Amino acid sequence: MTRGVVAAGHPLTAEAGASALRAGGNAVDAALAAICASFVCEPLLTGLGAGGYLLVGTPGGDDMLLDFFVEAPGRGADRPRRPQLVPVSVVFGDVVQVFHVGAASVGTYGCPAGICAAHVRFASLPLAELVAPAVRMAREGVALNAQQTYIFELLSPIIATSPEARALYAETPPREGQVLRLPEVADSLERLAAEGAAPFYTGEVAAAVCDWVGERGGMLSPTDLAAYQAVPREPIDISYRGLRVRTNPPPSAGGILIAAVLAELDREPAPPTRERLVAAMIDAQRARTAAFMDSLHLRGFQEEFLGARRSVGGNTTHISAIDEDGWTCTTTVSNGSCSGIVVPGTGLHLNNMLGEADLNPSGFHLHPPGRRLPSMMAPTLVRRANGAAELALGSAGSNRIRSAILQVISNVVDRGMGLAEAVQAPRLHWEDGVLYVEPGAEPTNLDGIVIARFTEPNVFFGGCQAVRRDPDSGHMVGAGDPRRGGAVIAV
Numbered sequence: 001m002t003r004g005v006v007a008a009g010h011p012l013t014a015e016a017g018a019s020a021l022r023a024g025g026n027a028v029d030a031a032l033a034a035i036c037a038s039f040v041c042e043p044l045l046t047g048l049g050a051g052g053y054l055l056v057g058t059p060g061g062d063d064m065l066l067d068f069f070v071e072a073p074g075r076g077a078d079r080p081r082r083p084q085l086v087p088v089s090v091v092f093g094d095v096v097q098v099f100h101v102g103a104a105s106v107g108t109y110g111c112p113a114g115i116c117a118a119h120v121r122f123a124s125l126p127l128a129e130l131v132a133p134a135v136r137m138a139r140e141g142v143a144l145n146a147q148q149t150y151i152f153e154l155l156s157p158i159i160a161t162s163p164e165a166r167a168l169y170a171e172t173p174p175r176e177g178q179v180l181r182l183p184e185v186a187d188s189l190e191r192l193a194a195e196g197a198a199p200f201y202t203g204e205v206a207a208a209v210c211d212w213v214g215e216r217g218g219m220l221s222p223t224d225l226a227a228y229q230a231v232p233r234e235p236i237d238i239s240y241r242g243l244r245v246r247t248n249p250p251p252s253a254g255g256i257l258i259a260a261v262l263a264e265l266d267r268e269p270a271p272p273t274r275e276r277l278v279a280a281m282i283d284a285q286r287a288r289t290a291a292f293m294d295s296l297h298l299r300g301f302q303e304e305f306l307g308a309r310r311s312v313g314g315n316t317t318h319i320s321a322i323d324e325d326g327w328t329c330t331t332t333v334s335n336g337s338c339s340g341i342v343v344p345g346t347g348l349h350l351n352n353m354l355g356e357a358d359l360n361p362s363g364f365h366l367h368p369p370g371r372r373l374p375s376m377m378a379p380t381l382v383r384r385a386n387g388a389a390e391l392a393l394g395s396a397g398s399n400r401i402r403s404a405i406l407q408v409i410s411n412v413v414d415r416g417m418g419l420a421e422a423v424q425a426p427r428l429h430w431e432d433g434v435l436y437v438e439p440g441a442e443p444t445n446l447d448g449i450v451i452a453r454f455t456e457p458n459v460f461f462g463g464c465q466a467v468r469r470d471p472d473s474g475h476m477v478g479a480g481d482p483r484r485g486g487a488v489i490a491v
Contacts (some may be wrong), residue, residue: 059326068114100355147485188347397462
C-alpha cells in the first residue's frame with residue numbers, strides 16, 4: 001500500500017520528503033524535509049534567507065495556511081532614505097526580465113520561523129531527523145542537473161554582482177554535473193534543529209546578517225528580525241464546479257486573484273475555451289490596481305473583493321505531499337531571483353523581494369516597515385463537497401504562478417486530464433498587454449493581441465508540483481513539472 005507521495009522541483013528534494021514518509025512521518029514532515037533539501041538542491045531560488053507559505057490540509061478538513069513570507073524592513077530607519085537597487089537583466093529565451101538585487105533588495109526573511117512553527121504545530125518526527133538529508137547533501141555535495149544548470153545560467157548576472165556569491169556558486173559557464181557543496185548551510189540547518197529559530201532572529205546569525213546588509217546599504221535591522229513571526233491564517237474558500245478550492249489569503253495577492261478567476265469561470269459551462277481563459281486573466285490583471293495592492297492588508301478586503309465575483313450556488317520552488325492518513329501539505333518557498341548577498345559564516349543567501357517588480361508594482365521601497373509583501377505564491381488545496389481532499393498543488397514562477405495553478409486546476413477539473421498530463425499541458429499567461437504562450441496553447445480567435453511565442457516549454461511559465469488522491473479508492477499520484485525538473489516519489 002502507498003504510504004504517501006511527494007512532488008518537488010528536484011529528485012533529491014522529493015527523495016528527502018519520501019525519506020520522512022518512510023520513517024513514519026506525515027505529509028507535513030515530508031514537506032519540511034523537502035524544504036530543507038531544496039536549500040541545497042535548488043539553492044539560488046530558495047534558502048534560509050527566503051520566505052514562503054505552507055498550507056496544511058488535515059484529515060478532518062481544518063485547513064490552515066502558515067504565512068512565513070518576507071516583510072518590508074526598515075523599522076527605526078530614516079524612511080526618506082531610498083537605498084540603491086542594482087538592476088540586472090535575466091533572459092528567458094526571447095523574453096528579458098529585469099530584476100533588482102543587492103543589499104537594498106533584502107527583506108526580512110521568514111524560513112527559519114516558518115519551518116519551526118510548522119514543525120511544532122503539525123510534524124511528528126524530530127526536526128533533526130528532518131534536516132538530516134539536507135545536511136548530508138550540503139556537506140557531500142550535489143551535482144547540478146540540467147534544470148539547475150539552466151537556472152544557474154539564467155541567474156549568473158546576479159551571482160556576478162558580489163564576490164561572496166561568485167566564490168560560492170560561480171563556475172563560468174556552469175556545467176551539468178558540477179558538484180556544489182554548501183557546508184555553511186549544513187551548519188545552519190543543524191543549528192536550526194538544535195536551537196530553533198532564535199539564533200536567526202535575535203542571536204548571532206541575526207547580528208551577522210544585519211551588520212553585513214547594513215554595511216552595504218540595506219535596510220534590514222535587528223528590530224525587524226526580532227519582531228518577525230510566522231502567522232497562521234484561514235485559507236480562502238471558494239466553490240468551483242461543486243468542489244471547494246482553498247488557497248492563500250491576503251495579504252498575499254496570488255490566491256485571491258486565482259479565486260476571482262475561478263469564480264468568474266464557474267458562472268459558465270466547462271471547459272472554458274482558451275479565449276475565455278485569457279479574458280478572465282485580463283480581468284484579474286486589471287483588478288490588480290495600486291488600490292488593490294494597498295488594500296490587501298486591510299481587514300475585510302478579501303470578502304469585499306470576492307463578494308461580487310463569487311459564483312452563485314515568482315522565482316521559487318514548490319513542494320506538495322500527501323499521505324495515507326489524510327494529511328496534505330503544499331508549500332511554496334522563494335528567494336525571489338536571489339539578491340547576490342551571501343552572508344559569510346551563516347549559510348544565508350538573502351532574498352531580493354524588495355527588488356522584485358512583481359511584488360512592488362507601484363514602485364520600490366513604498367511598503368511600510370513590517371508589512372508582508374504581496375506575493376503571487378499560492379499553495380492550493382481542492383476538496384470534494386463532502387470534505388475529502390483530492391488535489392494539492394502550487395507553483396513557482398513569479399507572476400506566472402497564478403496562471404499555472406489556474407490552468408492545472410482547470411485541466412484536471414474541467415477537462416478530466418490525468419495529473420501528469422494536466423501539469424505538462426502547454427500554458428499561456430497574460431501580463432501588461434502581452435499574451436505569452438507555449439507551443440500548442442495559443443488561442444485562435446484573439447484579434448489585436450500582442451503575442452510572445454515561446455518555441456518550447458519554459459521555466460518562465462512556472463514549475464507546478466502537484467499530488468492527488470482519489471477520494472473513492474484512496475489511490476495517490478503525483479506530478480512534477482518538467483519545466484523545473486520536477487520529480488515525484490511514491491512510498
